[in-house]
Amino acid sequence: MPVARLGRPSLRPGAYVYCGSANGPGGLRARLARHLRADKRRHWHIDHLLAAARVDDLVALPGGNECDLVARFAAVVGNNSPVPGFGSSDCRRCRAHLLAVPADFAWPAMPATAPLTQRQAGADDADAIAAVFSPSFRLLDFLPALHTVAEDRAFIADVILRDCDVLVAEHQGTIIAFLARDGAEIRLLYTHPDFLGRGAASMLLQAAKASGVDALELWCFQANTRARRFYEHHGFAAIAFTDGADNEEKTPDVRYRWRRSG
């Protein structure tokens, strides 16, 4: 089976579990419908497999996370990824998002995942927001380390919460993502590393778009490919590229703009 960037992996006949997420328009319903449709342009790794495989069962987990699911399955059936990298090009955590499972495989019990909620932040939220910002910002390991965690906290409390409209996403009462906006400018949008891929940032961005602005703009580091894919997926277009001379980290960045259409 030819699969983009994975060569021509071969799979033994058998049972496999694939874990994916659906943060695009239409959510789980649209994504699962696509997986079940035969006539489509093959785009994802799973599309190539589904061209040759039969779907026995589907399990949808609203608010779930594909990597948590892989870990949960691996704990039950072993971390048996026949094609390393399959479905996990963006993932640093899993060997693959496809696992081989025994033919008599039964789904592990899936506790319901709590939904995400959102609300406006207040001054009392500075510590919780900083606890999202610091570890998330440090995932950008191509940047020089310029600030301590204490400085991050002061920046959130004294600058961001003073100057910006800040929305937070919560999971079971804990802040897991936030979006800080000053008019049309998105100053910060960060998700805690443990909660990436659950749709929190998409939810906050939708709220920002729905706030009545005609356009949104932001700076993103050019090397932050995950964020760039996210913004481009959500309708942002790159309008300028810099060499980084004007930012604190002296790291090339890209200016993105979204405009309300119609």
Ligand SMILES: [Zn+2]
């Ligand atoms: Zn993963």
